[in-house]
Amino acid sequence: xxxxRNSWIRYGSKIVVRDVSLDIPAGxxxxxxxxNGSGKTTLVRGISGTLPLEKGRxxxxxxxxxxxxxxxxxxxxxxxxxITQFPAGFTVFxxxxxxxxxxxxxxxxxxVKDIDLIEAAIMETSIGALRxxxxxxxxxxxxxRVVLARxxxxxxxxxxxxxxxxxxxxxxxxxxxxxxxxxCTEKQLSVLIVLHDLNLAARFADAVAIMDxxxxxxxxAPEAVxxxxxxxxxxxxxxxxxxxxxxxxxxxxxx
Amino acid sequence: xxxxxxxxxxxxxxxxxxxxxLVAVLLLIMMIVSMITGSVxxxxxxxxxxxxxxxxxxxxxQELLIIEKILFSLRAPRTxxxxxxxxxxxxxxxxxxxxxxxxxxxxxLIGVSSGASLGAVIAMSISWPYTRLGTLMTPLMAFFFAILxxxxxxxxxxIGGVLNMTGLILAGxxxxxxxxxxxxxxxxxxxxxxxxxxxxMLGGITRSGWEPLTVMVPVLLVGMAGQWALxxxxxxxxxxxxxxxxxxxxVQKMRRRIIFFSTLxxxxxxxxxxxxGFVGLIVPHMIRLLVGSDYRRLIPLSILGGGLFLxxxxxxxxxxxxxxxxxxxxxxxxxxxxxxxxxxHQVKRKGEH
Numbered sequence: 001x002x003x004x005r006n007s008w009i010r011y012g013s014k015i016v017v018r019d020v021s022l023d024i025p026a027g028x029x030x031x032x033x034x035x036n037g038s039g040k041t042t043l044v045r046g047i048s049g050t051l052p053l054e055k056g057r058x059x060x061x062x063x064x065x066x067x068x069x070x071x072x073x074x075x076x077x078x079x080x081x082x083i084t085q086f087p088a089g090f091t092v093f094x095x096x097x098x099x100x101x102x103x104x105x106x107x108x109x110x111x112v113k114d115i116d117l118i119e120a121a122i123m124e125t126s127i128g129a130l131r132x133x134x135x136x137x138x139x140x141x142x143x144x145r146v147v148l149a150r151x152x153x154x155x156x157x158x159x160x161x162x163x164x165x166x167x168x169x170x171x172x173x174x175x176x177x178x179x180x181x182x183x184c185t186e187k188q189l190s191v192l193i194v195l196h197d198l199n200l201a202a203r204f205a206d207a208v209a210i211m212d213x214x215x216x217x218x219x220x221a222p223e224a225v226x227x228x229x230x231x232x233x234x235x236x237x238x239x240x241x242x243x244x245x246x247x248x249x250x251x252x253x254x255x
Numbered sequence: 256x257x258x259x260x261x262x263x264x265x266x267x268x269x270x271x272x273x274x275x276x277l278v279a280v281l282l283l284i285m286m287i288v289s290m291i292t293g294s295v296x297x298x299x300x301x302x303x304x305x306x307x308x309x310x311x312x313x314x315x316x317q318e319l320l321i322i323e324k325i326l327f328s329l330r331a332p333r334t335x336x337x338x339x340x341x342x343x344x345x346x347x348x349x350x351x352x353x354x355x356x357x358x359x360x361x362x363x364l365i366g367v368s369s370g371a372s373l374g375a376v377i378a379m380s381i382s383w384p385y386t387r388l389g390t391l392m393t394p395l396m397a398f399f400f401a402i403l404x405x406x407x408x409x410x411x412x413x414i415g416g417v418l419n420m421t422g423l424i425l426a427g428x429x430x431x432x433x434x435x436x437x438x439x440x441x442x443x444x445x446x447x448x449x450x451x452x453x454x455x456m457l458g459g460i461t462r463s464g465w466e467p468l469t470v471m472v473p474v475l476l477v478g479m480a481g482q483w484a485l486x487x488x489x490x491x492x493x494x495x496x497x498x499x500x501x502x503x504x505x506v507q508k509m510r511r512r513i514i515f516f517s518t519l520x521x522x523x524x525x526x527x528x529x530x531x532g533f534v535g536l537i538v539p540h541m542i543r544l545l546v547g548s549d550y551r552r553l554i555p556l557s558i559l560g561g562g563l564f565l566x567x568x569x570x571x572x573x574x575x576x577x578x579x580x581x582x583x584x585x586x587x588x589x590x591x592x593x594x595x596x597x598x599x600h601q602v603k604r605k606g607e608h
Contacts, residue, residue, distance in 0.1 A: 050497050074503030081501075087356065087493035089548035101491055102503030107551065108487035154502070 001025045002047070002077075002158045002190045007056030009039075009046040015054065016042040018214040024190040026157065029181060031201035031222075032194045034211035035235055040194045041082075043211070044162045047192070048079045060158060060190075074102035078151035080161040083144055092130045092138070092146050096121055099153030121152035125179055141172030148176065152183065159184070161193040165200060173197070177204045198252040202226050210234060226250055271552045274545055278559040282338070285563060289334040289570050290326060294578045297322060332465050336527065337569040337583070338562035339468075341534055343475050343524035345561020347517040348535025349542070349553050350482045353489040354513050355420055358543075362521040362535040365412075365427040365514075369434035370404025371397040371525050376438050376452045380445035393455070394467065394526035401522035404434055409514065458531035458584025467527040478520030479558055485513050486550035493548070531565065531584040533591025538564050540595075 002024040009017035017039045024030045032040050045051040047058050049065060058065045060076050068076075078099070086095075099121065100114045110118070122128050125145045130138060135146055144164055151159055161180065165173040177193075181204050184191045195201045201208050202222045209219040212234050218225055231239040231252065238255040291297040305319040305326070315323060347362035355364065363369075378396035408430045412423035442449055488509040492499045496506045525531070538561045539553060546552050565583065568590065572581040 045497075048501050050500050070500055070505045071503040074501060077501070079498075079501040081498060084495065084498075087548070089543070090493070094549075098491055098494070098502055101487075104487070106484060106487060108490065150502075 001061070002192070003057075003059045004043075004047060005057040005059070007043075007046060007058065008054040009042050009051055010054045011042050011051065016214050017046060020056075020211075020214075020216050022192075022209055022216060022219065024158070024192050026190050027185055027188040028206040029184045029191040029193060029204060030207045030209060031205035032192060032209050032211055033196070033198060033201050038211045039214040040211055041162055042214075044079070044160055044192070044194060048077055048160060049073050071102045074154065074156070076156050077158045077160060078154035078156040080144075080147050080151045080159070080164050082163045083140055083147075083167055086135045086143065088134075088136060090135050091132050092127060092135055092149075093118070093122070093132060095135050095146050096149045096153050099150040099155075102154070117155055118153045121149040124152060124183060125149040141168050141176070144168060144172070144176060145179075148179065156189075158190045158192075161191070163194050163196060165195065165197065173200060180204070198226060198231070202249045202252060223250060226252055271546045271556065274542075275556055275559060278556065278563055282559060282563045282566070285566050285570065286334050286338065289337070289566055290330045292570055293325075293330060293573055295325060297325065302326065328464065332468055333569075334566065335468055336471070337566045339471055339475055340524040340528040340531065341538075341561040341563070341565025341568075342558040343479065343520045343561070344531060344534040345538035345557040345564070346479045346482055346554055347521045348561075349539035349550065349557040350485070350489065350513050350517045351535070352539055353493065353550055353553075354510065354517075355424070356493060356495075358540065359536070361532075362517060363530075363532075365408045365423060365518075366404035366430045366434065367401045367518060367521045368525060368530045369431040369438070371401040371522060372456055372530065373404075373434045373438045373441070374398070374400025375455050375526075375529075376441050376445075379452050379455070380441065391466070391470075394470075398522045398526040400434075401526070402518065404430055405514070405518045405522075454582055455529045456584075457582040458529040458587070471523055471527055474523045475520055478516050478523065479554075481516035482513065482520065483551075483554045485509060485516070486554050489513065489550040529582070529584060531587055533587045533595070534561055534565055537591045537594055 004020055004022040007017060007020045008015060020039075020043060022030070032043070034040055042051065046053055047065075049068075049070070053066060063076065065073055065076065097110060097114070097118050100110060100118065101108070103114065104110070122131060125148050127142065127145050127149060130142060130146070135143060138146065148161075148164070151161075159180075164176055164180075168176065177200055180191060180193065183189065193205070195205075205222060207220060208222050208225045210217045210225060210230065217234065218230060226241060228239045228241050231241075235254070240253050240255050241250050242253070243250055287299075291299055291302060301319070301322055305315060305322050308315055308319060309323070344362055348360075351360040351362055351364055352358055354360070374396035375393050377400075378393040381392075408423065408426045411430065412419065412426035414422040442452060488499075488504050491502050491504045492506060492509065494502070499506050521535075539557045542553055542556045542560050546556060565587070568586045569583045572583045572586045575581055575586075
């Protein structure tokens with residue numbers, strides 16, 4: 001289980017995350033939602049160690065992640081960042097193989113076991129046909145799968161995704177989250193996923209944490225948390241939550 | 256599928272290996288050409304005869320003794336100096352392009368050359384006693400000031416305790432400007448001959464003999480090996496600092512090491528050979544076009560390619576207006592700059608499709 005305890009995170013001169021506590025058990029997918037600027041990405045950075053914690057603790061089992069060097073931390077936590085610019089000259093295979101970095105020697109030579117894990121990650125994300133293509137030549141949806149495969153090749157018990165579905169079309173959004181959902185359950189990963197789309201959170205997550213102004217307002221099962229009483233003030237919009245018969249999850253719409 | 260993937264990787268490695276052997280052979284040929292060309296043109300047959308006599312232990316005739324002297328005391332060290340300098344500049348160029356994630360970065364980006372110029376010009380304005388230390392004063396001062404400048408840029412470039420690439424480049428621009436101004440000022444107020452200083456700054460004055468090589472060889476070997484050893488983290492860092500850290504790379508530590516080794520390499524090379532432009536920019540670029548951007552291949556191939564490029568330029572510089580010599584830096588700029596423009600044009604055209 002990944003535990004965030006009373007964590008405060010500063011970004012520049014401003015405290016962006018205040019006193020956040022959150023638990024992500026193995027095999028569970030927790031969605032982090034909230035308006036822009038509420039501190040979601042900063043929290044992800046704090047947990048993954050790219051920003052220091054001002055106060056508080058992040059632990060996995062009994063490891064205090066703050067004390068670990070990058071290499072050891074990268075064996076516990078993998079991150080799928082928001083789609084960014086890719087560097088030139090990397091094939092899909094080469095990009096996914098970078099997930100093995102924390103396990104490799106100084107020249108980065110891959111062992112048979114490394115190649116097996118890379119190929120397994122490529123299979124799980126259905127990008128086998130793209131293996132030798134240049135990542136820059138792929139569509140946004142394909143690139144996001146490559147980055148997910150890289151995180152899976154990292155073979156960590158904790159997986160964090162920061163708005164992985166931004167800029168993707170509907171098919172790719174559902175496709176990507178279906179893969180994440182399946183792997184989360186199969187491999188018993190602790191998954192934290194930042195989402196903008198409340199309906200994706202309602203459909204795929206085991207629990208939803210709502211963040212506003214650097215704090216977690218409430219945290220619980222999607223049905224309990226995604227209500228119009230809670231959501232309307234957070235997004236400054238009157239919201240409706242409906243339960244269509246053919247869906248087994250709530251549908252949220254702004255009025 | 257796995258078999259296919261590993262076959263494909265073998266193919267890439269093989270073509271890199273092929274290119275490496277090709278460049279190595281060309282380098283050897285060019286080294287022979289460099290040994291026999293110059294203000295006195297040597298005949299290959301005479302050279303072989305001389306070598307044959309030496310190997311069989313026979314004493315040399317007067318004529319062959321001169322050939323021996325030219326070959327071993329002048330041409331051989333000059334050839335090695337050029338190969339090493341080209342290798343050093345191209346290697347550091349490859350590292351800097353990776354470090355700054357910018358194909359336009361060159362080994363002089365954060366102040367090595369402006370610092371070295373300042374040091375060299377100060378040293379040249381003082382008449383040193385004609386001793387071993389006296390003749391080494393210019394390279395030593397150039398090296399010392401180059402390192403000093405980079406340390407200054409490195410510290411000024413830190414913003415909020417974090418070494419940020421933009422901060423580093425901006426600090427580089429500022430410190431370069433200060434060092435250049437000081438160099439110009441020093442040149443104007445000192446009574447030394449400007450021609451020597453100018454020539455050094457154009458990559459002209461090459462110290463002859465074996466003396467510089469005894470210093471250069473060990474330092475450059477360490478510097479270039481250090482850069483090659485950092486090639487894999489450099490690959491990962493192409494995805495940006497944040498992703499590299501999340502993939503387990505200690506970004507700050509690696510960055511410091513890369514800057515250390517490439518500064519050591521560049522400063523040593525230019526201290527003895529003067530400031531030679533475009534090698535560090537062009538050579539890694541060409542290699543990248545041929546074998547892709549895996550730094551584990553790019554760095555060793557840039558070392559070989561840089562040696563070949565500069566040695567070829569030097570041979571041309573020595574012959575084109577013989578018996579006078581053109582500073583090799585002028586030649587690398589004259590050939591390098593148009594090539595660079597052509598390259599930019601190609602890249603732009605590709606982008607328009």
